[in-house]
Amino acid sequence: MDIKRNYYEDIELFKSNTILVWSILFLIFLAFLPWLITTYRPLGLSIYIVNLITIHAIVAIGLNILVGYTGQISMGHAGFFALGAFTAVILIVRWSFPLWIALPIAGFVSSAFGFILGLPALRLKGPYLAIATLGFGMTITTIIKHMEFFGGRMGLQAPKLYLFGTPMKDIHYYYVIMIIAVLMTIGAVKLIKTRVGRAFIAIRDSDIAAEAMGVNLTYYKTLAFAVSAFYTGVAGGLYAFILGFINPESFHLIMSITFLAMVVVGGLGSIMGSIAGAALMTFLDIKLQAIQDIPAIGPALVIFSEKYMSIAGISNVAVIVYGLIMILIVLFEPLGIFGFWIRNKRYWKTWPF
Amino acid sequence: MDSILKTENLTISFGGIKALNNVSFEVEKGAIYSIIGPNGAGKTTIFNCISGIYQPNSGKLFFKGEDITYLKPYQVAKKGIARTFQNIELFSHMSTMDNLMLGRHLHMKTGVWRGATFLYKGSKAANEEILNREKVEEVIDFLELQAARNQFVINLPYGTRKLVELGRALALEPEVILLDEPSAGMNMEEKGDLMFSIQDIRDDLGITVLLVEHDMNLIMDISDRILALNFGERIAEGLPEEIQKHPEVLKAYLGEEEKVA
Ligand SMILES: Nc1ncnc2c1ncn2[C@@H]1O[C@H](COP(=O)(O)OP(=O)(O)O)[C@@H](O)[C@H]1O
Ligand SMILES: [Mg+2]
Numbered sequence: 114m115d116i117k118r119n120y121y122e123d124i125e126l127f128k129s130n131t132i133l134v135w136s137i138l139f140l141i142f143l144a145f146l147p148w149l150i151t152t153y154r155p156l157g158l159s160i161y162i163v164n165l166i167t168i169h170a171i172v173a174i175g176l177n178i179l180v181g182y183t184g185q186i187s188m189g190h191a192g193f194f195a196l197g198a199f200t201a202v203i204l205i206v207r208w209s210f211p212l213w214i215a216l217p218i219a220g221f222v223s224s225a226f227g228f229i230l231g232l233p234a235l236r237l238k239g240p241y242l243a244i245a246t247l248g249f250g251m252t253i254t255t256i257i258k259h260m261e262f263f264g265g266r267m268g269l270q271a272p273k274l275y276l277f278g279t280p281m282k283d284i285h286y287y288y289v290i291m292i293i294a295v296l297m298t299i300g301a302v303k304l305i306k307t308r309v310g311r312a313f314i315a316i317r318d319s320d321i322a323a324e325a326m327g328v329n330l331t332y333y334k335t336l337a338f339a340v341s342a343f344y345t346g347v348a349g350g351l352y353a354f355i356l357g358f359i360n361p362e363s364f365h366l367i368m369s370i371t372f373l374a375m376v377v378v379g380g381l382g383s384i385m386g387s388i389a390g391a392a393l394m395t396f397l398d399i400k401l402q403a404i405q406d407i408p409a410i411g412p413a414l415v416i417f418s419e420k421y422m423s424i425a426g427i428s429n430v431a432v433i434v435y436g437l438i439m440i441l442i443v444l445f446e447p448l449g450i451f452g453f454w455i456r457n458k459r460y461w462k463t464w465p466f
Numbered sequence: 467m468d469s470i471l472k473t474e475n476l477t478i479s480f481g482g483i484k485a486l487n488n489v490s491f492e493v494e495k496g497a498i499y500s501i502i503g504p505n506g507a508g509k510t511t512i513f514n515c516i517s518g519i520y521q522p523n524s525g526k527l528f529f530k531g532e533d534i535t536y537l538k539p540y541q542v543a544k545k546g547i548a549r550t551f552q553n554i555e556l557f558s559h560m561s562t563m564d565n566l567m568l569g570r571h572l573h574m575k576t577g578v579w580r581g582a583t584f585l586y587k588g589s590k591a592a593n594e595e596i597l598n599r600e601k602v603e604e605v606i607d608f609l610e611l612q613a614a615r616n617q618f619v620i621n622l623p624y625g626t627r628k629l630v631e632l633g634r635a636l637a638l639e640p641e642v643i644l645l646d647e648p649s650a651g652m653n654m655e656e657k658g659d660l661m662f663s664i665q666d667i668r669d670d671l672g673i674t675v676l677l678v679e680h681d682m683n684l685i686m687d688i689s690d691r692i693l694a695l696n697f698g699e700r701i702a703e704g705l706p707e708e709i710q711k712h713p714e715v716l717k718a719y720l721g722e723e724e725k726v727a
Contacts, residue, residue: 123563123595123599170694277680299585299725300582300583301582301586303581303582303583303584304578304581304582306581307576307580307581307595308574308575308576308577308581308594308595309576309577309578309581309593311560311567311568311571312568312571313563314557314559314560314564315560315568316561317559318556318557318558318559319555319556319557319558321519321539321551321719322517322551322555322556322557322634323557323568324538324539324540324543324567325517325519325539325540325542325543325548325549325551325555326543326568326571326572326634326635326638327540327543327544327550327571327572327638328568328571329538329540330540334576340578381557391569406513418696
């Protein structure tokens with residue numbers, strides 16, 4: 114071979130200058146996003162909603178590493194989310210840890226439990242693993258609920274945090290959350306492209322071949338759970354602070370399933386898809402709560418629900434619409450939003466350069 | 467005789483069927499050693515026992531004198547034994563390059579932290595990645611897989627996939643390679659190329675080859691020794707010309723033809 118290949122090219126974060134320019138523009142956009150939102154309120158977004166989306170994006174990336182890349186399933190990620198949230202709050206309230214130490218610890222506590230949950234995963238597949246992880250999620254929230262240490266049924270108040278003497282508001286959290294999210298996204302992209310990520314994908318595509326090529330299945334399957342739980346734990350820690358209050362009841366099964374839906378809707382095995390899925394599902398969830406305000410469709414649905422459903426019907430209609438959107442996306446685009454992106458990439462890749 | 471791989475009375479059964487019954491053989495270092503036999507004779511089962519996917523009910527396996535009978539598949543790979551599968555087991559949603567890079571798994575060290583945090587060209591993870599990509603490129607050149615380099619395996623024709631699987635095993639830089647029907651599904655030309663590749667693997671790379679094949683011409687041409695199995699029993703072992711004339715072997719194959727007819 115006479116042309117010397119640039120092997121670094123394959124693993125570079127910015128494969129071309131086009132991507133580099135877009136990434137920088139996107140970071141600038143993120144820096145000004147709070148200003149945009151408070152000034153123009155596009156789509157009725159608030160900084161709080163964007164924060165929630167960003168936190169969910171971290172969870173979705175973590176879950177996608179496990180489900181989309183390693184091919185394992187988890188219906189218990191609300192448990193890891195809760196572990197992260199409660200660990201961060203307790204560290205800060207009881208032992209006055211600073212946030213920047215409490216968050217990684219929250220991640221590591223969560224990932225330690227991920228490792229433990231990963232052990233049964235070695236023997237279980239498909240529906241059996243789904244049930245085991247579901248049991249895990251339920252057990253964690255039940256334990257938290259019944260221990261005084263975690264505030265019991267009442268939950269815990271997240272402490273007010275201060276930044277240079279002033280109490281932190283949504284906009285301050287925005288920058289904290291966004292910086293962490295950007296770093297963790299880059300981390301995930303890099304991880305997937307290097308040795309560990311390849312081992313994960315190999316296990317998904319053919320565990321028997323992966324093992325025959327020297328991949329220690331025990332280690333890498335549990336590692337996938339641990340990494341996934343780390344992402345979710347850190348996100349849980351952030352969640353506690355934007356919510357201001359955490360209650361074990363809120364980390365329920367539906368939450369775990371919603372996380373899974375974000376990953377599937379966004380695109381299994383895609384980091385960018387995870388973010389898109391988290392954004393769409395979170396946005397819909399919040400917006401559909403006010404479904405009656407949507408022009409034209411809203412009032413029609415109100416009439417429909419008043420006619421055919423109970424008095425509290427409109428919230429049911431919101432859930433039904435949410436479910437329908439999920440079905441439609443999965444039905445028409447099995448690769449999720451990511452699949453849609455791939456098909457239209459040729460167009461976007463060169464625009465406007 | 468300098469044997470690199472040795473089995474002693476390998477026996478394994480599945481629900482009453484003896485897939486292997488007291489099978490012993492020895493493979494000389496640097497040999498092309500073939501295992502033949504009708505369908506269901508137990509050829510793949512031998513490979514599965516060697517690579518740790520099955521554990522024999524009794525009997526022993528030695529690699530360079532060391533007992534490897536109860537090692538797990540990844541430990542067997544670590545010892546230097548790589549393999550391909552009869553029904554291709556590739557990572558179909560990875561590119562050819564990445565499939566072969568997985569073959570480098572054991573030669574690399576990058577873990578979660580180093581992998582997730584490397585950002586610049588001179589970092590350890592990047593250096594390791596580049597070094598191993600160069601190694602993989604050699605394998606790609608060796609098997610002439612350049613055209614498939616950046617394609618997803620799922621989009622490749624069957625014959626090419628077989629080669630990618632062979633490449634992945636070679637990327638591991640094994641001392642022994644187990645090839646389970648590598649020419650299945652290939653056309654005559656591809657088969658010819660494969661035959662030369664197998665000889666090069668032994669001659670140029672110095673890898674001992676264990677081969678399961680149905681193509682008798684190919685087998686007789688390139689094998690140093692042959693083991694013939696039928697219903698899990700060793701029926702003959704020896705040089706190609708001995709096996710070709712062996713009455714038991716002829717009987718086993720004639721029997722099969724009668725069944726097919
Ligand atoms: N995992 C298994 N479960 C049940 N039977 C098996 C298994 N693996 C192999 N066998 C049986 O062992 C015998 C030998 O199979 P195999 O080694 O695949 O034959 P071949 O010589 O065609 O490669 C066959 O009867 C097969 O059905
Ligand atoms: Mg076979």
